[in-house]
Amino acid sequence: MRIVLDTDPGIDDALAILYLAAQRDVELVGVGTVHGNVPADIAAENALRVLELVGWGDVPVAVGARRPMAQPLKTYEYVHGDDGLGNVAGPKPKGKPTAESAVEQLVRLARQHPGELDLLALGPLTNVAIALLVEPDLPELLRSVVVMGGAVWVPGNATPHAEANIFNDPEAADLVLGAGFDLTLVGLEATAHAIADATWLDELAAHDSPRARFATGVLGHYVGFYEPLVGVRQCTLYDPLAAAILLDPALATCRELPVHVELRGTHTRGTTVADLRGYVDTTSERPAVKIAAGLDSAEFLDRMLGALRAETVGAP
Numbered sequence: 001m002r003i004v005l006d007t008d009p010g011i012d013d014a015l016a017i018l019y020l021a022a023q024r025d026v027e028l029v030g031v032g033t034v035h036g037n038v039p040a041d042i043a044a045e046n047a048l049r050v051l052e053l054v055g056w057g058d059v060p061v062a063v064g065a066r067r068p069m070a071q072p073l074k075t076y077e078y079v080h081g082d083d084g085l086g087n088v089a090g091p092k093p094k095g096k097p098t099a100e101s102a103v104e105q106l107v108r109l110a111r112q113h114p115g116e117l118d119l120l121a122l123g124p125l126t127n128v129a130i131a132l133l134v135e136p137d138l139p140e141l142l143r144s145v146v147v148m149g150g151a152v153w154v155p156g157n158a159t160p161h162a163e164a165n166i167f168n169d170p171e172a173a174d175l176v177l178g179a180g181f182d183l184t185l186v187g188l189e190a191t192a193h194a195i196a197d198a199t200w201l202d203e204l205a206a207h208d209s210p211r212a213r214f215a216t217g218v219l220g221h222y223v224g225f226y227e228p229l230v231g232v233r234q235c236t237l238y239d240p241l242a243a244a245i246l247l248d249p250a251l252a253t254c255r256e257l258p259v260h261v262e263l264r265g266t267h268t269r270g271t272t273v274a275d276l277r278g279y280v281d282t283t284s285e286r287p288a289v290k291i292a293a294g295l296d297s298a299e300f301l302d303r304m305l306g307a308l309r310a311e312t313v314g315a316p
Contacts, residue, residue: 001247002027002116004109004142006064006102007239008036008123009046011080011222015308016122016239017047018211021054022307023247029117030109031061032102036123036168037076038084040066041097043123046084048093053214057095064102065126068169076164079225086221106131110141119145120246121176122239124165129172132179139180148242149173150187150272152259152291162270163188166261170270174261177272183289185259186242187272190252190292194241198233200301207309215308237304244300245292253294258286 003020005028007013020026031051033043044063051059067073081087098105106127109117119142121128128145132138149165150173151157158167166173177183196204201223205216219235226235245252257274265271274291 001025001118002029002113003246004029004106004117004119005031006034006106006119006121006123006127007031007047008034008038008040008043009050010037010043010084010123010239011086011218012237012239013037013122014046014050014085014218015215015237016243017050018054018215019240019243019304019307021056022310026247028056028059030105031059032064032105032127033061034064034102034123034127035066035068035073035075036165037080039073039075040064042084044097045093046089048095048097049085049089052093052095053210060098060105061095062100062102062105063097065130068124068126069129069171071169074168079222081221086218088217088220102127103130103134107135107138110135110138114141115143118143118246120243121145121147122242124168125149125172125176126169129169129175132175142181145181145183146186146242146246147176147183148186148239150185150259150291152185152187152189152272152274153276154188154192156271157188159267159270161268163272166272167270170261170263174263177259177261177289178286180287184245184249184254184292185272185289186245186252186292190295191236191238191241193295193297194237194300195297196235196237196301200305201233203305204308209309212309240304241295241300244303251296251300252292254290254292256288256290258284258288259291260286
């Protein structure tokens with residue numbers, strides 16, 4: 001599988017890269033960064049750090065959109081640390097971002113390899129939306145798209161109704177979800193079951209590989225954010241779950257529905273909306289997307305733990 005990654009590292013984004021790097025037969029052909037957990041330039045530094053950790057230092061990293069399409073920038077350092085990696089990012093990476101923008105990189109790669117690339121989008125969808133405006137045939141050029149985002153039939157996390165990645169650029173998300181990609185939306189319906197509990201965290205900490213040490217280090221801040229909210233020592237593995245479902249769709253069951261993003265509501269802006277009633281005609285000109293619902297959580301958590309314990313690329 002040949003993957004383009006659009007991301008905003010971010011602790012769970014970093015863990016998603018570690019997951020990809022531990023799998024056999026995965027080629028990461030490019031990384032684009034976007035505003036989200038941290039500003040896009042810091043996200044690029046963090047992507048370079050993690051890629052160098054796993055031996056993928058030759059993968060090009062391009063900086064993308066530094067703000068949303070139609071609203072002020074919001075970042076989440078209070079969740080991910082001032083440096084985006086739990087305040088333990090360490091020295092600057094050896095590599096530098098490319099001169100090409102993330103949008104240019106995505107469009108170029110899609111045109112050069114039509115039907116061969118899968119896009120994994122782990123942050124706000126600004127880069128993907130702009131790329132779609134530049135290249136309207138992008139839905140046909142990419143083989144598939146997996147988006148970590150949305151909350152169709154569960155509460156949001158950025159607001160009572162909206163999930164953070166969608167909320168951070170609703171206009172971009174609405175454009176992407178209606179474009180006709182072969183798209184799977186891995187939202188809060190699925191990630192609610194991707195919980196790393198105290199036992200899982202202790203098993204990870206007991207392992208002494210470089211990746212396990214890195215993961216344990218960055219997760220300290222992440223767990224420290226979640227524990228006061230939920231009352232127990234745990235955290236949610238949002239982005240790694242999206243990576244795992246991209247590689248193995250059988251991990252999740254899905255519903256196929258057209259999904260819109262609310263752009264105007266005072267209290268509901270950024271909400272992902274689908275008609276869930278079932279007893280009415282849901283025929284729509286808007287293309288359906290696959291919404292991850294049920295999850296084999298035990299299998300995912302086992303695979304995630306194995307990936308973080310891996311010593312080398314391609315060694316789960």
